[in-house]
Amino acid sequence: MPTFDFQPLLWWGLPFAAAPVVIHLINLLRHRRVKFAALEFLLASQRKYRTRVLLKEILLLLLRTAVIAAIVLALAQPRWKHALGTLFGGGRTLHVLLVDDSYSMTDVSAAGRVGAAAAFDRARSVADRVLAELAATGGEQEFMVGTFSALASGTTDAFGIPRQAATPGTVGAAREDVARLTASARSAGPRQALATTADILAAESGPATVVWLVSDFRARDWLAAEETVASLRRLAAAGADLRLVDCAADAAPNLLVERLAPAAGAAAAAGVLLPWDVTVRNVGAEAAHDVQVELREDGAARPGLRFAEIPPQSAVTRRFETRFTRAGSHAVDARLPGDAVAADNLRTAAIDVAERIDVLVIDGAPANADRAGDAFYVAAALAPGSGAPTGLRPRVEPPRALATLDLAAFDAVWLLDVNRLDAPEIAALETYARAGGGVVFFLGPRSDAETVNRTLHRGGDGLFPVPLAGPVDLLPDTAVNPVPDLVVEQHPVVAVLAGQRNPLLDAVRVGRFMAVARGHDADAGLRRLLSLRTGMPLVVERPYGAGMVVAVLTTAAPTWNNWARGNPSWVVVLLELEGHVARGRHRGAAPIVGDPLVVELDRTIDEPEVDFVVPPAGTIVRQTAAATADGFAARLPATAVPGGYSARWRRLDGTERERTLAVNVDPEEGRLERIGRPRLDAALAGIPFRYDAADALQPATVSTAGEPLVKPLLYGLLVALVAEQLLAHAASYHPRRRGA
Secondary structure, three states: OOEEEOOHHHHHHHHHHHHHHHHHHHHHHHOOOOOOHHHHHHHHHHHHHHHHHHHHHHHHHHHHHHHHHHHHHHHHOOEEEOOHHHHHOOOOEEEEEEEOOOHHHHOOHHHHOOOOOOHHHHHHHHHHHHHHHHHOOOOOEEEEEEEHHHHOOOOHHHOOEEEEEOOHHHHHHHHHHHHOOOOOOOOOOHHHHHHHHHHHHHOOOOOEEEEEEEEOOEHHHHOOOHHHHHHHHHHHHOOOEEEEEEOOOOOOOOEEEEEEEEHHHOOOEOOOEEEEEEEEEEOOOOOEEEEEEEEEEOOEEEEEEEEEEEOOOEEEEEEEEEEOOOOEEEEEEEEOOOOOOOHHHEEEEEEEEEOOEEEEEEEOOOOOOOOOOHHHHHHHHHOOOOOOOOOEEEEEEOHHHHHOOOHHHOOEEEEEOOOOOOHHHHHHHHHHHHOOOEEEEEOOOOOOHHHHHHHHHHHHOOOOOOOEEEEEEOOOOOOOOOOOOEEEOOOHHHHHHOOOOOHHHHOOOEOEEEEEOOOOOOOOOOEEEEEEOOOOEEEEEEEEOOEEEEEEOOOOOOOOEOOOOOOHHHHHHHHHHHHHHOHHHHOOOOOEOOOOEEEEEOOOOEEEEEEEEEOOOOEEEEEEOEEEOOEEEEEEOOOOOOEEEEEEEEEOOOOEEEEEEEEEOOHHHHOOOEOHHHHHHHHOOOOOOEEEEHHHHOOOOOOOOOEEOHHHHHHHHHHHHHHHHHHHHHHOOOOOOOOO
């Protein structure tokens, strides 16, 4: 309800408004009634017009009283206080301002409206207005201001403007600090900011509290946000007055670069074509047409990509290729044209390019076996020669090498028709796979189903994906129109073979394979790549730890099949399979803004000091490496902006090393869907709060401390004086001038 506010010392002037009444009463006491017979006719006339005269006198008396009251009120400077102003009452009150500075607050969806600004600009205006009103009101006011990104640390000292009393000096300094605030590149929702505030207020029982949550209220932050709702419920239970101020406009079309990475986890080698996938998402309500994506390699422009159409609320992926001529660390950028939110239009990917990529091939054949065995065909497919460089360098070793070599140095491990593995060899292989390594098994005449089940499968706890029943012959298809022996499943590795009556498939003949034990083809996590025309699986995969294990239930050499004998699909599928199983090792960290950067070092060859070059100005931050749970590493504690970071250090032999690291914004923050008031009410059911649009609290609207009434009172005083003169003239006696 609206209320009035006055200067208290001038209230004593209001009794003077009764002066006209007192004067009138005094004048009544002065009159003495004298009877005079000649004036009886005048008394009769007075009785006739008495009511009209009395009404004029009463109105005149009220007008004169109102004139004096208006003069006193104008001196008292009253204000018409609205509901917002009641929060700045005369008691002791703590105002906690939580300002959302996530990069979605840079949304300029409302820029087409007259006087509109980005959501963060409106948030600063709201914070500035609240602070200004604190200095204009009475009582013991206190305030503190924090941003979502700073409060994401969860520490109580993360408020950029700490708790302090509201005085003209402190409020002025705080308003200057608010004016200098800028939106961050982080994706920091209200969860941690509210939790930190609730912890602070729970630790004390002091003044009344008003919590101002100034945000854009995106759906991703408020739908299924149990922790956020719980913090608001704690604040409401503690007696806090919750004020939710919405600074965003209706969501506008927005495109974002959601992903930029080497295709299928492919490894990068110098001089080898490397496929990349770039994914652009349209979070708008209408389709986007003719979208151009600018691409750069190590800062140099290269031909871009064109997306003919991106449907609404959908993502489209396009592929391009790069060829890095030198080994080392490289960066690739993908940029979209400007739209509602600029921060998610750029994505950077960093990749380490090697001279060669080592692949370990474990050959189960005896040392004096035919050199055209399984290892020959696998190595020839992975490294066809200079005419088709792949960057892969197969290294053929016997099974005992698994226990003696550092498997982490290899992109993947291929085991070809191995008779048996000892416990140390199995342990080393499982450790490698759990850490993200890829393992491929080919079976054959030397493979023993019982040994595989006992040592490698172990009832599903081991490395091998399926239990085996034993070798089985695939009888020839004697039909008039025989079907191919291989059936392609939905899997990226064999996508090149997909299609009806693929001639590459027609040429493959399988004579023998290792059958899977009955009933185990539907195990959780198991996926087929290829099947036989009988419905039996031929190639299956299953995750193991962070890695991937693939079992090919036939030979690599043309012993149980003819696939490797001159069929070009053999080379294509094995190269795809290598990239697929090795993707766990290539899936490096993808830090987003706010995350730390970590550079692993080798203390035996590297010096501990690392210089991190921070964009955009190239500021150098030196960090000293320290021992970690995983080894020895230098750490940049936090990142504030997206882009390419560099880490430089020296080795003990004096050579310099440099590595590029990519930091990007969280693409989820670019989803601009609004929760809306109905869904917000449902999410906060049972929690009392007030919801306002930022425009309702802007300077163009009524003051939170109250609208001054001095001008209306002065205008009213002028009107009352004119009316008093006119009425006084009408109520008094004026003899006619002679000749009128």
